[in-house]
Amino acid sequence: MHLVTTPRVTFLRQLSDEILLRYGRGRMIVAVDGPFRxxxxAFGDDLAEVLRERGHRVFRASMEGFHRSRAAQDAFGDDTPERYFRYGFDESTLRRVLVEPFRMGGSTAFVTAVLDPSRDAWIEPRWITGPPDAILVLDGRFVLxxxxxxxxxxxxxxxxxxxDPADVIAYAESDPRDGDVVVVDDRDPEHPRSAGAWRG
Structure with a gap:
C-alpha cells in the first residue's frame, strides 16, 4: 500500500528509513513517549503505517492496554498523580505477555492488550504470532x-x-528527552520535525 504523500508522511518515511538502516532485520520494538495528550x-499509528508501506510486518500496542485495574491501583494507596505515575500500569504483565514473547520470535504468541481502561474491564486475551522479522510499535505515558x-x-x-501533574513528577525524576532518544516536535501534527534525533 502506497500512502498519500504529505509533509507528515514524508517526515515519517525519513524517520522510518533511518530506523531500518540502524536496526535491519529481526524483531524490533519502537517505543513512543511524550507528555499527556x-x-x-496517532504518531505511533502513522509510523506503523509507514513501516508497513516499507514492506514490514508491524504490530501495534499501547500502554493504555496495560493499565492496572482501578481496584489493583487502589492497593497502592490514595488516587494521586504520584500513585498513577508509579503504579498506574502493569509493567510486569507488559513484559510477560508482550515484550518477552515478542522478542522470542518464531511461533511464540504474544498479547497486545489486557485491559480496557475506559470500561475498567479485562480483555479476553488474543494471542497472536508473527514472522521472525517484525516490528512492534508501542506508545504510552512513561514508557521511556x-x-x-x-x-x-x-x-x-x-x-x-x-x-499534567503525573507528567511533572515523571519528568522531574527522569526527562525522557534526555539521552540517546529520537526527539520529535509533533505539536503541529501536519508538519512534524526533528527536535534532536539520535542524540546522546
Missing amino acids: SGKT RPRLAELWDVPIVLDGDPV
Whole structure:
C-alpha cells in the first residue's frame, strides 16, 4: 500500500528509513513517549503505517492496554498523580505477555492488550504470532522511564513540557528527552520535525 504523500508522511518515511538502516532485520520494538495528550497514539499509528508501506510486518500496542485495574491501583494507596505515575500500569504483565514473547520470535504468541481502561474491564486475551522479522510499535505515558528503557530498540519522545501533574513528577525524576532518544516536535501534527534525533 502506497500512502498519500504529505509533509507528515514524508517526515515519517525519513524517520522510518533511518530506523531500518540502524536496526535491519529481526524483531524490533519502537517505543513512543511524550507528555499527556501530545499525540503519542496517532504518531505511533502513522509510523506503523509507514513501516508497513516499507514492506514490514508491524504490530501495534499501547500502554493504555496495560493499565492496572482501578481496584489493583487502589492497593497502592490514595488516587494521586504520584500513585498513577508509579503504579498506574502493569509493567510486569507488559513484559510477560508482550515484550518477552515478542522478542522470542518464531511461533511464540504474544498479547497486545489486557485491559480496557475506559470500561475498567479485562480483555479476553488474543494471542497472536508473527514472522521472525517484525516490528512492534508501542506508545504510552512513561514508557521511556529508566526501568523500562532497556526493552526498546528505538526510543522516540514527542517534545513538549509536562503540564499534567503525573507528567511533572515523571519528568522531574527522569526527562525522557534526555539521552540517546529520537526527539520529535509533533505539536503541529501536519508538519512534524526533528527536535534532536539520535542524540546522546
